[in-house]
Amino acid sequence: MPAVFSHGDLRLYLLSLLDETPRHGYDIIQALAERTGGTYTPSAGTIYPRLAKLEEEGLVTKTVDGRKTIYAITDAGRAEVRSRADELDGIQEGLADSVRLIADGVRASVREAMRSLRADLAAAANAPAQETPHPRPGDDPRVRSREQLQRAEVLVNEFRGRVRADLRTHVARGGELPSAVVDELGVALDAAADAVKAHLGR
Structure with a gap:
């Protein structure tokens, strides 16, 4: 099966999910599975390194709540989501096509x-x-x-x-x-x- 996300698309989509609401890692994985109609359920080894990279870039922050680590988007992250809205629309259309299939x-x-x-x-x-x-x-x-x-x-x-x-x-x-x-x-x-x-x- 072809890749659901092209190079760099997953990074932007993670930011868009956090732009909706702060989430913990498992919630992000579940959201990706739901939005792709089950065509893509990433592993923790795929998601957490990308979240760490986004944190290094100052686009997300993380806080520990009990045993959960909550990730939230920063103002810089929101600015990137807004500036790449057209790209995000294209990603959304691709995911909708997968669900339709x-x-x-x-x-x-x-x-x-x-x-x-x-x-x-x-x-x-x-x-x-x-x-x-x-x-x-x-x-x-x-x-x-x-x-x-x-x-x-x-x-x-x-x-x-x-x-x-x-x-x-x-x-x-x-x-x-x-x-x-x-x-x-x-x-x-x-x-x-x-x-x-x-x-x-x-």
Whole structure:
């Protein structure tokens, strides 16, 4: 995956985060993960040396609050953020693009899962007629229906587990889950349920 921040961009973005509010190191790391949609979660070994460099340059100060070290921007740091506002806007746009790419990936996964589910449902609905166009004497349709019900339940549970695992993994990694994706999932599930009802009503 390409670097989220180009050379020098992380330094400026750290200043912009501290321009919003004083933060401790872990808070900065979490903010970066959230703002990048989980595409970038820096290590302490990446962040703290840069904060130390900013302190040396007189752009931030640090104070110890219990076991936490709080970093705050100085007037000189604010002046640099203001003077490089255009560069910061470009960085923000790049981060927004990264989040959009993740959201598009989640939506694509949901659409593919729903296409697969609808295909499985259609196959399940058509299979009995294709396999046994004329019931054999003594062939109980209730037995066949129970077998197909079990098959349908397996398909639904597999789909639920697959999508749930994908969503949980995405969020656990710090990724953003836009409401539009969940809305689209709801619409797709409603459509699948309507398709099942339509087949059953034939």
